[in-house]
Amino acid sequence: MAGDQQQEEAMAADPLHVVVFPWLAFGHLIPFLELSRRLAARGHAVTFVSTPRNVARLPPVPEGLSGLVRTVALPLPAVDGLPEGAESTADMSPEKVELLKAAFDGLAAPFADFLAAACAGGREQASGFGRRPDWVVLDFAHHWLCPIAEQHQVPCAMFQIITATGLAYIGSRRQNVSHPRVTVEDFMPMPRWFPSPPSLTLRRHEAAWFAAAAQLNASGLADTERLWRTEERCRLLVVRSCPEVEQPRVFPLLQELNRKPVLPAGLLLPEDGLRETDGGHGDGTGAVVARSGALQWLDEQPPGSVLYVALGSEAPVTAASVHELAVGLELSGARFLWALRAPSAAAAGTPLLPDGFEARTRPRGVVCAGWVPQVRVLAHTAVGAFLTHSGWGSVAESLRFGLPLVMLPFMLDQGLIARMMAARGVGVEVARRDDDGWFSRDDVAEAVRRVMVGEEGKTLARNAMRLREAVVGDDGGRQERYVDELVECFQRHRFT
Structure with a gap:
C-alpha cells in the first residue's frame, strides 16, 4: 500500500498534458474519452479533440475532473456526397464512411494551427493547459498528424480500440x-x-471486410495504409485490452511485429460499472438518467433469467436478419430484453418485427426501440446472458459483470473476438453460413437455449465469472494498474 501511495504521489508531482484525438466514430470516441478520464483522475490535463457535433454529443466528464479535461472542436470540411451535418459514422450509411475519411483528412490544417498555439507556451509551465502538450494520443486514421507533431517535438502514441489479436491479424x-x-x-x-489455434479463423464474409480495408477507397487511401503510415511514426502502441483476456503471447508478438513498445491500457470500463452514456449515438442524454422502463421491467424478472439482446448501432443488419432474430428469440422460449435499432438500409415505415411478435412474446419479452442504458442493464441481477454482435466494447462490458455470451458477429474483428470468447468457454456463436453469413431462426433459438438452459449454460456462466475475476482482480484494481503503467511510460518516453 505504501508503495502504491508513493507511486501515485510521484505521478501527481509530474503532471502531463495529453492531447487525445479519436477517429470520428462513437465506438472510438467513447474509449478515448474513458482513457481521458483515467488520465485526468491521476492529475493530468487532457485536451480532447473532435468536431463540433461530436463534442456536443459526448457524455459529460465527472464534475471532479472537469477542470482537467477540455474539448477542442475543429470544423469538419465539406465533401461532396457526405450528408449535411454528418460528423460521425453513426450519421451515415456504411458506404459513405470513406467520404468521411476524406473530410477527416481536411482537419490537418486546423489541427496544425491548434497544436502550434498549444505549443507556444513552452514547457516551463508546470501543469495544466498552459503547458505545451507532452503527447498526442491518436487513432488509426491520422496518417497526416505525426509529421505535424514532429515539427513541434511532440511524440505520438497510437491508441487502438480493437483487440491485440485483431492487430496481430492485420x-x-x-x-x-x-x-x-x-x-x-x-x-x-x-x-x-x-x-x-485452428479455431481462430474468419468466415468468408468476415474476411471480405479485411480484404476491402486493403483496397483504395474514395478518401484516396486504403484503411490499412492509413494504419501503417500512422503506426510507423508513433513512438508507442497502446491497446484497449489486457493479457488476462487474450493470449498473453500476443502482446510480445505485437511488439516484435511493430518494433516499438506495446502497452495494454486495460479495458477502460467505467470505474463503478454503472456510469451511463447513450452509447455515443447522439441524443446527448448525459451521464445520469432516470430509471428507465427497461430497468423497471427487469426489476420484475427472476435473477439471471433474462437474455439482453443488442447488436450495436452500426452492425450491418438487414430487415430480413432482424426478422430471423425475432423469430429465433420467440422459438427459444427465453425471457429477453431487446435494444432494437432499425437497420440503416431499412425504408421508413417498414415493419421490422413479424406480425404479432410483441403480443405473442409478452410478458416474457420486451423490445425497446429507443435508447437503453446498456451498462445498467448488464449490471442488473435479472440479466443472465448477453446476445451481442461481438464488438469489443460490448464484450468488454459483459466481462465486467461475468455474463456468458450468445455471439452473432458481423464485420471486421468481431468474428475473431467471438472465436476467442468461445475458446475461453464463455459463449456460443450462432451458426452461420460461411459465404454470406446468413443465419436462420433455428440457429438463433439453438444458441440461446445452449446459453440460457441446462448444464452447458451453467458451465458457460461459471467460466464467465472466472474470467471476470481474472480481468478485474480480487481488489478490483487490476485494470487501473494498466493505466498507471501507461502513465509511467508516457512520463519516461516524452521529450524533455
Missing part, C-alpha cells in the same frame, strides 16, 4: 509485404506470422 507493413494477402480467401486463416 500485421505491420513489413509482414504484409513479405506475405501478401490479395484474395478474400487469403484473409480467412490467421497469417503466417501469428501462430494460433
